[in-house]
Amino acid sequence: MHDKTITELSQLLENKETSSQEITQSFLERMRIIDPHLNAFITINEDYALQAALDADKRRKDGNAQKLTGIPIAHKDIFCTRGVKTSCGSHMLDNFISPYDATVTKRCKDAGMVLLGKTNMDEFAMGSSNENSFYGYVHNPWNPELVPGGSSGGSAAAVAASLTPIATGTDTGGSIRQPAAFCGITGLKPTYGRVSRFGMVAFASSLDQGGPLSKTAADAALLMNVIAGFDPQDSTSVDTSVPDYTATLNDSLQGLRIGIPKEFFSDGLDPEIATAIQVAAKELEKLGASLHDISLPNTELSVPAYYIIAPAECSSNLARYDGVRYGYRCEEPKNLDDLYKRSRSEAFGDEVKRRIMIGTYALSAGYYDAYYLKAQKVRRLISQEYQNALQQVDVILGPTTPTTSFALGSKTDDPISMYLNDIYTIAVNLAGLPAISVPAGFAQKLPIGMQLIANHFQEAKLLNIAHQYQQVTDWHKRQPEMNHQG
Ligand code: GLN
DSSP states (O other), X not given: OTTOOHHHHHHHHHTTSSOXXXXXXXXXXXXXXXXXXXXXXXXXXXXXXXXXXXXXXXXXXXXXXXXXXXXEXXXXXXXXXXXXXXXXXXXXXXXXXXXXXXXXXXXHHHTTOEEEEEEOOSGGGOOSSSOOOTTOOOOXXXXXXXXXXXXXXXXXXXXXXXXXXXXXXXXXXXTTHHHHHHHTOEEEEOOTTTBOOTTBOOXXXXXXXXXXXXXXXXXXXXXXXXXXXXXXXXXXXXXXXXXXXXXXXXXXOTTOEEEEXXXXXSTTSOHHHHHHHHHHHHHHHHTTOEEEEEOOTTHHHHHHHHHHHHHHHHHHHGGGOSSSXXXXXXXXXXXXXXXXXXXXXXXXXXXXXXXXXXXXXXXXXXXXXXXXXXXXXXXXXXXXXXXXHHHHOSEEEEESOSSSOOBTTSSTTOHHHHHGGGXXXXXXXXXXXXXXXXXXXXXXXXXEEEEEEESTTXXXXXXXXXXXXXXXXXXXXXXXXXXXXX
């Protein structure tokens, strides 16, 4: 049961060959046995899940089921879930029970999906390895001594280890695609504005975007059908029509123009990944696509620009955690200043504090022009560069990450080397584009991710290409050793 895709599970439910209760029980049992080794979940809510499964089965019996009614899901603990703790991986929100649902969680609930639990993540989604969580490290199912990637590491590990058939994540600079790559699964970062940010705890509001982490592109398409679309509660949500993402999965790739940027194959890239991506490109060529060399000369600038803009926005967004309204409050504050200071210094972790300090500095009167304004100009240049490239080709192809997963603890003392992990993913957020990571090989028994980037609102095209690729390859079907036990 646990190795099935949601496409298969929904078919089984439709054929009445199983029930949501049976599926949900089987995942909960597996979580009980395996999660203690992975730490992928912050909250597991068995009673809540079983009740939702019961409701879903009733709904199906009454003939009111939708495609995903009764399918289990796990949400990254950044999405507010009414009545269930939403910690955002932080001590600050360890006591926070949201009084409302995020639009993403509400839409999944309305579709009859069953919430298994909330997944572990880097504190406030800041990180590339899931080592910044207040709730401890998440382990990579392919090798428990390695990181699962971040910040949606819990979601990626949970899907890879089949603790849930699908999960949500958020991607501010790569946090859906990079953990998907490290854990050998599929991860889609939608266009900025495609999926509502309402009720998604804010990190860097001009970059944050939620999306699916799944076993296949077809599964991601099914979840996108539920979560995508205009939301009047998010002022940056875009009011354009949403296609049926499953309708074009089988379109032919004949005539598709794929651009391969030379900057994505520079020195820092693991040669085994470079080879795997070239082989994958050839595979797409066999399916009718043509390959074109392109250039994105400002790629190098994306990391420094992002690491000014994201901290600037985070320093402003996180000002709301003051010990007064909700979240952590220090014991016996002496006065208001002491309350602010101690609540914040006791409850935020090191990486979050580092970002708040960098961001506050970059936004301060004396340095605004030199840092923040400059970074915004670079952001515009990068955006322009992608638009130019996407005039010449339909999609851009490259690796998702410069290396495969790395050892827990190996980069925690060196933030710069940690930040450099995001070199291939960050520009996409700066430009607001959609991008997908799909499994495309292995290096030393660790999964490799291939990234495809398209123009705004062309998620369907990305899912189509990824699905066609998954019809002729089986990388996405390989599973970590631990999945073969029990
Ligand atoms: N690794 C990046 C960071 O630490 C991106 C995180 C994300 O996408 N949430 O900010």
